[in-house]
Amino acid sequence: MSSADLTLTEDGIPLKQKLARTTALQRRRALLLTLPLVLFLVVSFVIPIGQMLFQSVHNDKVSAVVPNFAEAILQWDGQGLPPESTFEIFVKDLAKAKQVREVGRTVGNMATRINYEMPGSRSLFTSTARKAKKIEAPYKENLIKINKKWANPAIWLTIQRAARDITPAFYVAALDLKYDKNGEVVQADELYQIYLNNFMKTIWVSALITLICILLAYPVAYLLSVLPLRQSNLLMIMVLLPFWTSLLVRTTAWIAILQTEGIINDILVFLGFITDDGRIQMIYNQTGTIIAMVHILLPFMILPLYSVMKTIPPSYMRAALSMGAKPIYAYRKVYLPQTLPGLAAGTLLVFILAIGYYITPALVGGEDGLLISNLIAYHIQKSLNWSLGAALGTILLVVVLVLYWLYNKLIGIDKLRFG
Amino acid sequence: MHKFIQQKGKALVYLFVAAIFVALLTGTIKAAIGFLLVFGVPLYFMTKMPEYATTGERFSRYMFLVISSSILVFLITPVIIIIPLSFNAEPYFTFTEGMLSLDPEAFSTRWYMDILHNGMAAPQAIEGWWADMWENAQWIKAARNSFFIATVSTIIATSLGTLAALGLSRPEMPYRALITSLLISPMIVPLVITATGMFFFYSGIGLAKTYAGVILAHVTLGVPFVIITVTATLSGFDMSLVRAAQNMGANGWITFRRIIMPLILPGMISGALFAFITSLDEVVAVLFIADVDQRTIPRQMFSGIREQISPTILSVASILVLMSVILLTVLELLRRRSERLRGMSPG
Numbered sequence: 111m112s113s114a115d116l117t118l119t120e121d122g123i124p125l126k127q128k129l130a131r132t133t134a135l136q137r138r139r140a141l142l143l144t145l146p147l148v149l150f151l152v153v154s155f156v157i158p159i160g161q162m163l164f165q166s167v168h169n170d171k172v173s174a175v176v177p178n179f180a181e182a183i184l185q186w187d188g189q190g191l192p193p194e195s196t197f198e199i200f201v202k203d204l205a206k207a208k209q210v211r212e213v214g215r216t217v218g219n220m221a222t223r224i225n226y227e228m229p230g231s232r233s234l235f236t237s238t239a240r241k242a243k244k245i246e247a248p249y250k251e252n253l254i255k256i257n258k259k260w261a262n263p264a265i266w267l268t269i270q271r272a273a274r275d276i277t278p279a280f281y282v283a284a285l286d287l288k289y290d291k292n293g294e295v296v297q298a299d300e301l302y303q304i305y306l307n308n309f310m311k312t313i314w315v316s317a318l319i320t321l322i323c324i325l326l327a328y329p330v331a332y333l334l335s336v337l338p339l340r341q342s343n344l345l346m347i348m349v350l351l352p353f354w355t356s357l358l359v360r361t362t363a364w365i366a367i368l369q370t371e372g373i374i375n376d377i378l379v380f381l382g383f384i385t386d387d388g389r390i391q392m393i394y395n396q397t398g399t400i401i402a403m404v405h406i407l408l409p410f411m412i413l414p415l416y417s418v419m420k421t422i423p424p425s426y427m428r429a430a431l432s433m434g435a436k437p438i439y440a441y442r443k444v445y446l447p448q449t450l451p452g453l454a455a456g457t458l459l460v461f462i463l464a465i466g467y468y469i470t471p472a473l474v475g476g477e478d479g480l481l482i483s484n485l486i487a488y489h490i491q492k493s494l495n496w497s498l499g500a501a502l503g504t505i506l507l508v509v510v511l512v513l514y515w516l517y518n519k520l521i522g523i524d525k526l527r528f529g
Numbered sequence: 530m531h532k533f534i535q536q537k538g539k540a541l542v543y544l545f546v547a548a549i550f551v552a553l554l555t556g557t558i559k560a561a562i563g564f565l566l567v568f569g570v571p572l573y574f575m576t577k578m579p580e581y582a583t584t585g586e587r588f589s590r591y592m593f594l595v596i597s598s599s600i601l602v603f604l605i606t607p608v609i610i611i612i613p614l615s616f617n618a619e620p621y622f623t624f625t626e627g628m629l630s631l632d633p634e635a636f637s638t639r640w641y642m643d644i645l646h647n648g649m650a651a652p653q654a655i656e657g658w659w660a661d662m663w664e665n666a667q668w669i670k671a672a673r674n675s676f677f678i679a680t681v682s683t684i685i686a687t688s689l690g691t692l693a694a695l696g697l698s699r700p701e702m703p704y705r706a707l708i709t710s711l712l713i714s715p716m717i718v719p720l721v722i723t724a725t726g727m728f729f730f731y732s733g734i735g736l737a738k739t740y741a742g743v744i745l746a747h748v749t750l751g752v753p754f755v756i757i758t759v760t761a762t763l764s765g766f767d768m769s770l771v772r773a774a775q776n777m778g779a780n781g782w783i784t785f786r787r788i789i790m791p792l793i794l795p796g797m798i799s800g801a802l803f804a805f806i807t808s809l810d811e812v813v814a815v816l817f818i819a820d821v822d823q824r825t826i827p828r829q830m831f832s833g834i835r836e837q838i839s840p841t842i843l844s845v846a847s848i849l850v851l852m853s854v855i856l857l858t859v860l861e862l863l864r865r866r867s868e869r870l871r872g873m874s875p876g
Contacts, residue, residue, distance in 0.1 A: 136701040143696025144708055147689040147752065154749045155715055158726030165729055329597040347857070348605040354853040355608050356810040358830045359846040363607035365834065366614055366622040366843065373610070376623055408604060437586075466719020468813055473834050483721040490725050490817070500729075503722045514717045518706070523713050526757055 159507070166500035170275045171223035174215055176203035180273040183266070188293075192266055197249040204235075205242035226495065227279060227289060228268045234259050264291045280501035305485065305502060312482040315400065316464035320411075322404045323460050324453065327411035331452075334412075335419035353409035361473050364402040368393040368474075394476035402470050407463055411456035414526075418452030451521060458517045459526075462510055482506055544569045571595075608850055615640055615843035622840065640844040644668045647841065668829060668845060675825040678740065679808035682747035686804040689748070690755030691797055695789070697756070698763040709756070716753035723749070724817035731818055738820035746814040751804030758803060762796025762867060795867035799860050806856060 117125040173180035179200045186192045207217050221235035234257060245252050254261045271279065271289065282288065282295055286303040290296045297303075330349070334342045352360060367373045370389040378384045392398055422445065430440035468483040475484065482502065489499030517523060548569065552561035574594065575587040582590070618637040619625050627635025646652040648667035662669060690712075696702055697709055715723060727746050728737065736742035766789075774784045790797075812827035819828065826845065833842045 133701060136699070137703050140696045140699040140702040141704075143699075144693040144702075144712075147693035147712060148708065150689055151712065151715070151749060151752065154727070154745045155723065156711075158730035159718070159722065160726075161730045161733075162722065162726035326600045326603075329593060330600050333593070333597040345601060348601045350857055351850075351853060352604050352608050354806065354857050356827065356830075356846070356849045356853070358810070358812065358827050358834070359611070359849050360607055362830070362834060362842055362846050363611045365838070366611060367607060369622060371621065372623055405604065405607060462717055466721060468719070468721045469831070473831070483719055486721050486725065487816075490728065496729070499725060503725050506719060507722050510717060510719060510722075514710070514714065517717075518710055522706075523710050526713070 162500045163504055165497055166280055166504045167276055167278065167497075169223060169272075169277060169280070169497045171214075171219050172269065172273045173275055175207045175210070175217060175220040176200065179203040183270050183273050186266070186270060188267060188270065191250065191261070191263055194248065194250050197253060198247070201242050201245045201249050201253065204239045205245075208239045208242060224268060224272050226283065226498070227272060228265065231259075231265060231268070234265070267291075267293050280497040281505075283498055284501040284505060305482075308480070308482050308485055309505070312465055315396070315481065316461050316467075319400055319403050319407060319464045320457055320461045322400070323408050323411040324457060326404070326408055327415055327456060328449075328453075331412050331415035331419050334416050335422070336424070349409050349412050352405070353413075357406050357469060358473075360406055361402055361470050364398065364405065365393055365474060368398055368401065393474050394479070396475070396479040398474040398476070399471045399479035399481075402474055403464060403467060406470060407460045410459050410463060414455040414459065415449065415452040418449055418455075422448045455517070455521045455525070458513060458521070462513050462517070465513075466506060466510060541573060544572060611843050612847045612850065615840060615847040617840055617843075620840060622838070622843070640840040643839075643841045644844060644848075667824075668826070668841075671824050671826045671829040674823055675809055675827075678743055678747060678823070678825060679805050682744045682751055682808045683801050683805040685744070686748045686751035686755050687797060687801040690752050690800060690804075691759050691793075693752075694756050694759035694763060695785075698760050698766070700768075709760075712756050713753040715749045720750075720811075720813040724814045727814060728817040737818050738823070740823055742818050743815060743823050743825075746818060747808040747811055748804075750811060750814065751807045754803035754807060755797075755800035758800035759793060759796045762793045766792065795863040799863050802856055802860060806853075 119125055119128045121128075123131075179196070182196045182199045183192060186196060204217065207215075207220070210216055217235060217239040221232045224235065225232040238253070238256060238260075241256055245256070259265060268289070271277065271293065279289075284305050286298050286306045287295050288298040288302070334345055334349075337345065365372070369375070370391060372393075374392065375384070375389045379386055379389070384390065392401070426444050426448070427440055430444045431437065435443070465481075466483055467481060468487060471479050471481045471484050472487070475481070483506070486499050486502050486506070489495045489502065514523075544565065548561045548565050551564045552558055555561075571591050575584075575591050578587050578590060613628070614622065614624070616636045616638065617625065617628065618635050618639065625635055645662050645666050645668070648670070649661050649665050651657075651661060654661065664670075693712060697705060697712075702708075724746070727742070731737040731742045731745075736745065770788050770792075771784055774788045779787065809825075810827055812825070812831050815823065815825050815828045816831065819825070826849075830842055830845060833839070
């Protein structure tokens with residue numbers, strides 16, 4: 111035993127032990143300070159996100175409306191048509207479900223759910239449900255007599271798939287895939303390939319916006335970093351005031367500037383570049399979205415770049431130039447590498463914010479300016495296909511979290527500063 | 530040309546002589562002004578540069594100045610331009626000819642009055658006008674909602690956020706990186722996703738379409754800003770002050786109240802302002818979880834832009850710009866105070 115282990119504190123405990131105890135206590139205290147907020151966010155933020163993830167794989171619209179039948183059809187082996195007993199349960203459940211008026215528990219809800227996977231099948235369910243009370247044995251035969259579509263095994267396979275509460279079906283839809291007649295996952299028809307294209311478009315538009323932001327932010331940040339403090343503070347206002355202004359205000363301003371009866375078109379007409387009836391459509395399309403979003407996100411690029419550039423001593427460039435480097439070479443070899451941390455921070459931040467942007471595309475995007483966020487909102491608020499909206503949201507969330515992880519790895523989120 | 534650009538002083542004289550020459554030659558003053566703008570301004574700026582600079586350097590430096598100032602103009606113009614537009618006497622979104630010729634008839638405050646009148650039962654009545662405005666005017670109702678929600682969520686976000694930031698900046702904090710990224714993630718996760726999740730969860734527990742639900746959402750979205758600003762202030766904090774206070778017998782609360790808080794107050798206030806403005810500007814969560822009763826200003830603007838766009842929106846926007854100017858001034862003053870307190874720079 112070495113002598114260090116035997117060193118005792120005043121109360122007779124070995125120093126090492128006492129130290130460990132104190133550190134543990136301090137760690138617990140620090141953790142305790144963050145605890146209220148962590149708990150708050152778990153309730154207000156983490157659980158809701160978790161609920162969205164759950165919603166993306168969970169849909170009980172079939173088993174909630176026709177519970178006995180859902181159980182029965184899951185027993186079916188998928189060969190030919192289901193047995194007569196299953197048909198009987200189906201008709202009885204359907205007749206019972208017809209009486210239900212509770213929102214989310216009606217035959218209509220179930221029909222909508224199955225219609226997602228088999229477009230055009232909705233009326234089959236609603237019309238059959240209306241007659242279900244009168245259908246008598248033999249159920250299989252009579253059901254097919256009402257509508258011969260019931261003789262198609264594909265519809266029963268679709269129902270069987272939809273009867274499962276936990277389903278990958280919405281990810282299948284979100285990835286522009288579909289189930290074919292035999293239940294195999296195949297590519298959807300070209301006409302229905304909306305989401306992957308939109309994801310691609312969102313990524314492409316965000317990348318373009320980020321690139322424009324880099325090109326615009328770099329000279330401004332450089333100018334701000336080399337000017338004397340008094341002047342740069344003054345010019346900084348021109349960056350910070352838009353940053354602090356409501357983004358709805360800025361979007362409104364761009365509508366006023368870019369619309370066909372707006373300021374830019376008026377100036378162009380006045381200068382004679384275009385005729386009065388040849389006014390250019392610059393808003394309510396992708397161009398308008400990109401212009402407005404660049405304006406809104408530009409400060410997020412300028413500020414991190416500026417804070418890095420401010421720390422670069424001008425003597426480095428001077429040294430390179432005095433040793434005979436051409437300005438462009440010196441810039442590329444000496445200045446640019448030093449600004450990379452700021453550039454990376456700004457790029458990731460702008461890209462992350464752009465990829466999930468909702469308000470501006472919703473207001474000035476028109477038809478072709480809509481991004482993936484707008485599709486998600488459409489499914490949550492308008493079409494009410496919540497599970498599909500949640501599945502699209504989850505895919506977007508994964509992309510953003512990967513970028514966030516990258517940001518943390520490269521820059522560290524604790525380095526983020528405003529102003 | 531080369532020699533000209535590198536001459537100081539005389540350049541201005543030469544330019545004016547040339548401009549007069551142009552005016553005489555073409556017979557119009559406009560041409561001379563155009564000449565001065567296109568050639569005069571750049572040449573004048575180039576002569577002002579240091580003597581050792583070559584012509585090429587002067588030219589590229591001038592181009593750089595032109596480009597960066599146009600980008601700054603691009604940034605500030607949309608924010609500024611809506612202010613004169615909001616005084617339009619006509620229901621247009623552009624400058625009328627009367628406005629361009631500064632005709633007082635072309636300007637009016639009718640859209641500012643419309644902010645008050647919109648939704649009122651009897652805007653022309655004299656008796657009970659104030660009560661009517663306070664109770665019924667749509668924008669006033671939205672403003673009341675906005676300020677109520679923003680104030681409550683700012684108070685919660687600032688207190689919880691400061692507490693957490695204090696923990697995070699302690700050197701012995703375990704899992705610091707993990708917890709920091711969790712606390713900042715509401716800023717990173719796309720608003721639509723956050724709002725969707727909240728819509729599902731809050732509907733299930735009866736918080737949707739209530740003030741409590743909106744406030745909960747806005748606290749969540751405001752917290753990252755408080756964390757970022759307060760940890761930034763704490764990063765320059767001298768921990769020996771705390772030990773000194775405790776050494777002299779102060780307990781935790783007194784140490785915080787008398788030592789820590791006065792020093793980090795600027796950071797706390799700017800964090801609070803960020804949280805406040807975030808709540809005041811937030812519309813996605815409101816769109817998803819609020820009802821008509823909780824309509825806020827941005828929500829009202831959102832439907833205004835979508836449905837019946839009128840210059841009233843521009844006058845609301847101008848008022849909001851004015852508010853941002855005030856907030857920005859307060860922030861700048863706070864930043865200076867904080868730097869002075871921490872001895873970073875004089876004044």
